[in-house]
Amino acid sequence: MNVAQHIPAARRVDYEVIRELVEPGSRILDVGCGDGALMTMLQEWHGVRASGIELSQKGVNDAVARGLSVVQGDADTDLDAYPDNAxxxxxxxxxxxxxxxxxxxxxxxxxxGERSIVSFPNFGYWRLRLQLLVHGQMPRTGLxxxxxxxxxxxxFCTIRDFVALCDxxxxxxxxxxxxNTSGQRIPLNAPWWFWNLFGEQAVFLLHR
Amino acid sequence: MTQTATDGTSDGSAGTLEERRHGEVDRPSSALAKFQNDPLPLDAGIALPTWQIAYQTYGTLNDTRSNAVLLCHALTGDQHAANRHPVTGRPGWWDNLVGPGRPVDTDVFFVICANVLGGCSGTTGPASIDPTTGHPYGLTMPVVTVADMVRAQHRLIERLGIERLFAVVGGSMGGMQVLEWGATYGKKVFAALPIATGTRHSSQNIAFHEVGRQAVMADPDWRGGRYLDEGTKPKKGLSVARMAAHITYVSEAALHRKFGRALQDREVVTYGFDADFQIESYLRHQGSTFVDRFDANSYLYLTRAMDYFDLAAEHDGLVANAFRGSETRWCVVSFTSDWLFPTTESRRIVHALNAAGADVSFVEIETDKGHDAFLLEEPEFHRAVRGFLTGAARAHGIAPPAPAPAPAP
Known part of the structure; x- marks a missing residue:
């Protein structure tokens, strides 16, 4: 789950959004936390109590060496052990x-979690569509x-796919x-198709 | 695993060694807490009316008594974690981890290490003199458990005037004690570091221990456990027990790297049963040096304590129950090539701690050194311990360990 590590933290524009979504002083679990960069930021910004799960041993060792609470584990297999609403x-x-x-x-x-925050790259983003259309190859971008x-x-999924699954x-x-690519938000009043075309990534706050 | 100066000593000097070892049983050179008519209740259903616990300390207890770290030793360890051993003269078994500027930094922590109950290095065990008879307990000593060991340590901590430990740290059987501390005295433990351990002894682990015990008991010099009274010593049996156990502490890869099929001081095999192979010679050496420093009955009792350990059984069949409401910060460590307490066992601990909603870290260290890796120079392991204790110390409001020295160029 070290996907996040490949992308420099400076590029992680979703972090700023997540910062807004998290209430100060809350208890968070960061699944796929890499070396704990987001956890550290949330601790500094919001004084949260942060725990993490990370697949790569290096990520875990770096995070623990920084004094963070991180477990070596896999989102696919190791979430079952956690209790409801922990x-x-x-x-x-x-x-x-x-x-x-x-x-x-x-x-x-x-x-x-009482609430979940999920961010992912939108595979419906126009540049990806265009690359596939023009070059006929799997698209590659900065993200x-x-x-x-x-x-x-x-x-991979598109924003539309994800919303359908949530539904x-x-x-x-x-x-x-x-x-969008420069990390700017697409206006709220834009229709879903617009988001799906121009959003390079999306962040959702979920509850059930 | 390094060869020691005791190799090839004459019988005369071995006797001196033996005298020193015997002296340490009842009158240890370590600090000693005596409990006269101050019974220690045991899981076996009886109590030890008079007992003692020997311990070493390193560093200074701060004014608020908030920087105490308890080290729990493994099966054949003792309280001499970071000082020269009074019998063998060797450096402490955790010298590379514990000391000034080390991950368990004695410049900032007050480190305590006590010999376990049932041991033979100053704490009451089967080699100790039973005050009611004036003879060594031998097999009249009640069987002790990991929980009994921890109960004894808790009494020591109380006597030292420490309300709450900053951390409890231990590997293997020491790790079992850490788990027991967290489960039974969780409110008195700020941070817990169980290493290369498990919530229970597996069938395979019990099997290996049984081989060792049978080897000791098959030695005619064991004399039904009364060898101390009868002036004999089950050297052969204890030595074989240690040889078998030692194989379980190392990985196949490490053994092969170190010895391969290399022959010992010869060009060709002898077509006999001498130690042709280096690995045979090495194991024999391990066995013979072990009997110089350990008591055979103690080995029976401590292996039994490990076999009996089953945290789930103590808590209605569910390990998570043991940690319910735990406010301790946990860091579980395993080693990839440890087949005695494999990573799956550590993961079981982690899942139970997760299920209990505890604050937990889990690090698996890549190494081919096997179970013994926790005693060896393992930079990634030491980095994790330093990091965990640093984070915990900050959260506890005490001075953290010194930063890691820059790696050698």
């Missing part, structure tokens, strides 16, 4: 598309830099935020 927020930042069973992971997030044969991303799972979308 956290105020469970965060899955840029990791959903790398899980083997995204729906089951989502079920666990919604069960473990998705790896070629198909080495990427950890195995379950299917009876999940409330408390907040939906789409960001």
């Amino acid at each position: 956290f105020d927020y469970v965060i899955l930042s840029q990791t959903l598309q790398a899980t083997r069973d995204p729906k089951r992971v989502l079920e666990n997030l919604l069960r473990i 998705l830099p790896d070629p198909w044969w080495s990427t950890s991303n195995i379950h 299917d799972m009876d999940v409330d979308l408390l907040r939906s935020i789409a960001l």
Whole structure:
């Protein structure tokens, strides 16, 4: 789950959005936390009590060496052990598309957290569509830099796909935020098709 | 695993060693807490009316008594974690982890390490003199458990005037004690670091221990456990027990890297049963040096304590129950090549702590050194311990360990 590590923290525009969504002093679980950069920021910004799960041993060791509470584990297999509503927020930042069973992971997030925050790259983004249309090859962008044969991303979806799944799972979308390439928000009054075309990534605050 | 100066000593000097070892049993050179007619209740259903616990300390207890770290030793360890051993003269078994500027930094922490109940290095055990008979307990000593060891340590901590420990740290059987501390005295433990351990002894682990015990008891010099009274010593049996156990502490890869099929001081095999292979010679050495520093009955009792350990059984069949409401900060550590307490066992601990909603970190260290890795120079392991204790110390409002020295160029 070290997808997030490939992208420099400066590029992680979703962090700023997540910052807004998290209430100060809350208890959070960051699934796929990398070296704990987001956890550290949330601790500094909001004084949260942060825990993390990370697949890569290096990520875990770096995080623990920084004094963070991080468990070496896999979103696909290690979320089952957590009790219901153990956290105020469970965060899955840029990791959903790398899980083997995204729906089951989502079920666990919604069960473990009062609320869940999910961010992911939108595969319906116009540049990706255009690359596929013009070049006929799997698209690559700054957010998705790896070629198909080495990427950890195995379950891409579009914003529309994700919203449909949430609908299917009876999940409330408390907040939906789409960001363009420069990290700017797409206006709230824009229709879904617009978001799906111009959002490079999306951040959702979920509740069930 | 390094060869020691005791190798090849004459019988005369070995006797001196033996005298020193015997002296340490009842009158240890370590600090000693005596409990006269101050019974220690045991899981076996009886109490030890008079007992003692020997311990070493390093560093200074701060004014608020909030910087105490308890180290729990493994099966054949003792309280001499970071000082020269009074019998063998060797450095402390955790010298690389504990000391000034080390991850368990004695410049900022007050570190305590006590010999376990049932041990043979100053704390009451089967080699100790039973005050009611004036003879060594031998097999009349009640069987002790990991929980009994921890109960004894708790009494020591109380006597030292420490309300709450900053951290409890231990590997293998020491890790079991850490788990027991967290489960039974969780409110008195701010941070817990169980290493290369499990919530229970597996069937395979019990099997290996049974081989060791049978080897000791099959030695005619064991004399039904009364060898101290009868002036004998079950050297062969204890040595074989140690040889078998030692194999479980290392990985196949590490053994092969170190010895392969290399022959010992010879060009060709002898077509006999001498120690042709280096690995045979090495194991024999491990066995013979072990009997110089350990009591055979103590080995029976301590292996039994590990076999009996089952945290789930103590808590209605669910390990998570043991940690319910735990406010302790946990850091579980395993090693990839440890087949005695494999990572799956550590993961079981982590899942139970998660289920209990506890604050937990879990680090798996990549190494081919096997179970013994927790005693060896493992930079990633030491980095994790330093990092965890640093975060915990900050949260506890005490001075953290010194930053890690820059790696050698």
